[in-house]
Amino acid sequence: MPENVPDPPVDADLAVSHGVDVVSIARIADLLAEFGDSFRDRVFTPDEQAYCESQGTPQQHYAARWAAKEAFLKSLSDPSPSVPTAAIEIERRADGPRLSLAPAAADALAATLDERGVSPEAADTAVSLSHDLTAGYAVGSVTVVSTASRHD
Amino acid sequence: MPENVPDPPVDADLAVSHGVDVVSIARIADLLAEFGDSFRDRVFTPDEQAYCESQGTPQQHYAARWAAKEAFLKSLSDPSPSVPTAAIEIERRADGPRLSLAPAAADALAATLDERGVSPEAADTAVSLSHDLTAGYAVGSVTVVSTASRHD
Amino acid sequence: MPENVPDPPVDADLAVSHGVDVVSIARIADLLAEFGDSFRDRVFTPDEQAYCESQGTPQQHYAARWAAKEAFLKSLSDPSPSVPTAAIEIERRADGPRLSLAPAAADALAATLDERGVSPEAADTAVSLSHDLTAGYAVGSVTVVSTASRHD
Numbered sequence: 081m082p083e084n085v086p087d088p089p090v091d092a093d094l095a096v097s098h099g100v101d102v103v104s105i106a107r108i109a110d111l112l113a114e115f116g117d118s119f120r121d122r123v124f125t126p127d128e129q130a131y132c133e134s135q136g137t138p139q140q141h142y143a144a145r146w147a148a149k150e151a152f153l154k155s156l157s158d159p160s161p162s163v164p165t166a167a168i169e170i171e172r173r174a175d176g177p178r179l180s181l182a183p184a185a186a187d188a189l190a191a192t193l194d195e196r197g198v199s200p201e202a203a204d205t206a207v208s209l210s211h212d213l214t215a216g217y218a219v220g221s222v223t224v225v226s227t228a229s230r231h232d
Numbered sequence: 233m234p235e236n237v238p239d240p241p242v243d244a245d246l247a248v249s250h251g252v253d254v255v256s257i258a259r260i261a262d263l264l265a266e267f268g269d270s271f272r273d274r275v276f277t278p279d280e281q282a283y284c285e286s287q288g289t290p291q292q293h294y295a296a297r298w299a300a301k302e303a304f305l306k307s308l309s310d311p312s313p314s315v316p317t318a319a320i321e322i323e324r325r326a327d328g329p330r331l332s333l334a335p336a337a338a339d340a341l342a343a344t345l346d347e348r349g350v351s352p353e354a355a356d357t358a359v360s361l362s363h364d365l366t367a368g369y370a371v372g373s374v375t376v377v378s379t380a381s382r383h384d
Numbered sequence: 385m386p387e388n389v390p391d392p393p394v395d396a397d398l399a400v401s402h403g404v405d406v407v408s409i410a411r412i413a414d415l416l417a418e419f420g421d422s423f424r425d426r427v428f429t430p431d432e433q434a435y436c437e438s439q440g441t442p443q444q445h446y447a448a449r450w451a452a453k454e455a456f457l458k459s460l461s462d463p464s465p466s467v468p469t470a471a472i473e474i475e476r477r478a479d480g481p482r483l484s485l486a487p488a489a490a491d492a493l494a495a496t497l498d499e500r501g502v503s504p505e506a507a508d509t510a511v512s513l514s515h516d517l518t519a520g521y522a523v524g525s526v527t528v529v530s531t532a533s534r535h536d
Contacts, residue, residue: 094246094398097328098358100373104366154360157327175461206402206527208458214408215521217367221404223358225377225529227397246398249480250510252525256518306512309479369519375510377529 095196097224099154101147105216108146109139123149123165131172137213144209145170148220152179152207155222157192170207179207179222189224198226247348249376251306253299257368260298261291275301275317283324289365296361297322300372304331304359307374309344322359331359331374341376350378399500401528403458405451409520412450413443427453427469435476441517448513449474452524456483456511459526461496474511483511483526493528502530 111119120129124145132141149168156163167182181189190200203226211218263271272281276297284293301320308315319334333341342352355378363370415423424433428449436445453472460467471486485493494504507530515522 093356094354094377094379095356096358096375096377098360098373098375100252100360100371100404101362102364102367102369102371104364107364107366150362151360154328154362155358176458202398204399206400206459208402208404208455210405210454210458212406212408212411212521214411215406215519217364217369217406217521219371219404219406219523221373221402221525223375223400223402223527225398225400245508246506246529246531247508248510248527248529250512250525250527252404252512252523253514254516254519254521254523256516259516259518302514303512306480306514307510367519369516369521371523373525375527 093227095198095226097155097157097192098222099151100219100221101150101154102217102219103143103147103150105140105143105211105213105218108143108218112139112142121166125166125169127171128169140211140213140218143218144211144220146220147218148177148207148209148222151220151222152185155192155224156188157195158188163188170209177207177209179205193224193226196226202226245379247350247378249307249309249344250374251303252371252373253302253306254369254371255295255299255302257292257295257363257365257370260295260370264291264294273318277318277321279323280321292363292365292370295370296363296372298372299370300329300359300361300374303372303374304337307344307376308340309347310340315340322361329359329361331357345376345378348378354379397531399502399530401459401461401496402526403455404523404525405454405458406521406523407447407451407454409444409447409515409517409522412447412522416443416446425470429470429473431475432473444515444517444522447522448515448524450524451522452481452511452513452526455524455526456489459496459528460492461499462492467492474513481511481513483509497528497530500530506531 128145132138135141148170149165152168163185167185169180171178171180193203203224205224207222209220280297284290287293300322301317304320315337319337321332323330323332345355355376357376359374361372432449436442439445452474453469456472467489471489473484475482475484497507507528509528511526513524
């Protein structure tokens, strides 16, 4: 038997999950004004806060991150309040924003994927955010695609 | 020849379709005020109506469902007006919203997938909705991913 | 050995990238009023302009296309300003909007995919746009899914 005999063929089952969230920038500005650092620290990581505070109008950047975190939670099959919002970081990278998940959030995503027979390595996640100060709102969107390999 | 001889290997072609829709909550509130039950019954299923009416501000929940239904229609390759809006139900489930399609809508999705050589079983669909009463709008988003199996 | 001996089995790695953008219709209307044709020609193709100008309220159609172009740029791993906006056309087709990419934009997408070991042929792209004149904003969304074939 040749060494490179094929494994059983793989037939890919695809799965997609998706979350979108819109938020009024004014609503986030009100929360920032009313609760200040206690709100900031509960919802945003130090890196996120440093970035938002470095901007001319921090509230719209906070709002976009809030929306993206909500969108991530919506992409979970169990949108449990047990995932602290600050466990979901929107990391700024040269090639665009990425989700950087602390263990509580990563475990929740792994549990969602596990229900579908998918390992976290077989999934890919994209996040996008947008804000428009004139219109007064921000949007976050998260898409997760994965294959559940079915060996016949 | 062994019984478990592999089938020809499968090489997956991926396809994605996607729809997003934004709608002013005030516009839906106006339609509800002007047309009442005739609008409700034409656009929303009994379960959707029961949920929306049980909420403090029904119009924003109706608006989010309207947007999600429009997003589904945009994900079809033939966004035919022959699909009654009430055939697209946004079902509330413990693991988040799901599209529950009556035959007219399911057939339209199957026709879109068939054009790409995909069976409905090889596709997965995700829906997400969001509303912000302060900002005054709702958003719905639908993503469909599928594999078109190519046997070499 | 039979002729139809399978190739090595293919195990699909999935990748997704995604961009969403929201824009105030008033902001685009202001740019149109202030810069007129120089703005139109820099950002929109002749076909896009012809379509938008044929509509009752061109500004909302320009705004939706602006948002969709921004969403495409966000889906790239290198959202380089070197891609002229007019190189990304939102083509109107019977089966919905499609991205029609001039070489500068197609090359940028190919470069993004290449970083992931994906050929452009193995990727599929979807675009969706929406606008609501009452709410005053437009949204564009782009999703790219691809397989990176891994031969074991």
